[in-house]
Amino acid sequence: DTGVSQNPRHKITKRGQNVTFRCDPISEHNRLYWYRQTLGQGPEFLTYFQNEAQLEKSRLLSDRFSAERPKGSFSTLEIQRTEQGDSAMYLCALGGGTGELFFGEGSRLTVL
Amino acid sequence: AQTVTQSQPEMSVQEAETVTLSCTYDTSESNYYLFWYKQPPSRQMILVIRQEAYKQQNATENRFSVNFQKAAKSFSLKISDSQLGDTAMYFCAFRDNYGQNFVFGPGTRLSVLP
Numbered sequence: 084d085t086g087v088s089q090n091p092r093h094k095i096t097k098r099g100q101n102v103t104f105r106c107d108p109i110s111e112h113n114r115l116y117w118y119r120q121t122l123g124q125g126p127e128f129l130t131y132f133q134n135e136a137q138l139e140k141s142r143l144l145s146d147r148f149s150a151e152r153p154k155g156s157f158s159t160l161e162i163q164r165t166e167q168g169d170s171a172m173y174l175c176a177l178g179g180g181t182g183e184l185f186f187g188e189g190s191r192l193t194v195l
Numbered sequence: 196a197q198t199v200t201q202s203q204p205e206m207s208v209q210e211a212e213t214v215t216l217s218c219t220y221d222t223s224e225s226n227y228y229l230f231w232y233k234q235p236p237s238r239q240m241i242l243v244i245r246q247e248a249y250k251q252q253n254a255t256e257n258r259f260s261v262n263f264q265k266a267a268k269s270f271s272l273k274i275s276d277s278q279l280g281d282t283a284m285y286f287c288a289f290r291d292n293y294g295q296n297f298v299f300g301p302g303t304r305l306s307v308l309p
Contacts, residue, residue: 116295116297123301123302124301124302125286125288125299125301125302126297126299127299131295131296138295139295139296174240182228182245184240186240188239
């Protein structure tokens with residue numbers, strides 16, 4: 084148990100719909116990350132929070148994507164007007180004390 | 196920008212044998228961190244081993260060890276006494292000392308055969 088809960092685990096939606104994923108750290112962690120992983124590939128960085136502040140965003144994060152971490156605890160990742168190319172696993176990870184990442188089980192998005 | 200390359204898309208090894216997975220990276224930084232992560236089928240990513248670039252000694256975690264060659268920018272993972280539970284995707288990852296962006300390689304699919 085890495086202390087990261089992600090919901091929903093799997094979301095199937097139609098193109099053009101909005102979806103929201105949630106990441107809940109079980110314990111306090113200052114650093115929270117979102118990554119995207121497509122089939123057969125390594126995770127790609129999306130965004131990073133230090134407490135409630137979003138400090139870094141990837142160019143992959145188009146204007147249809149928005150992430151929040153309102154109280155420095157849980158985080159949400161919203162995708163508006165989904166496209167088939169958004170189909171992927173969305174991973175939340177927490178920054179460990181010695182520089183590593185601890186990943187959740189991910190939320191799989193399928194856009195039809 | 197940093198890049199991570201894993202040149203072996205797939206590998207297989209007999210149970211109890213030793214296997215080495217390759218990873219090379221490109222950076223102009225002198226201080227950074229390197230990691231190997233394991234992702235079993237349909238399961239979450241798990242940290243296997245980490246290495247700080249300023250440490251010359253290769254990291255070891257039980258059956259897992261690395262061969263870190265800083266000048267060559269090479270970071271290979273050796274798995275000794277392979278077990279069926281080692282079957283997974285293995286990702287090499289890089290993080291510089293200042294940024295928070297981890298860069299992952301494309302992965303190596305390892306199959307341990309009985």
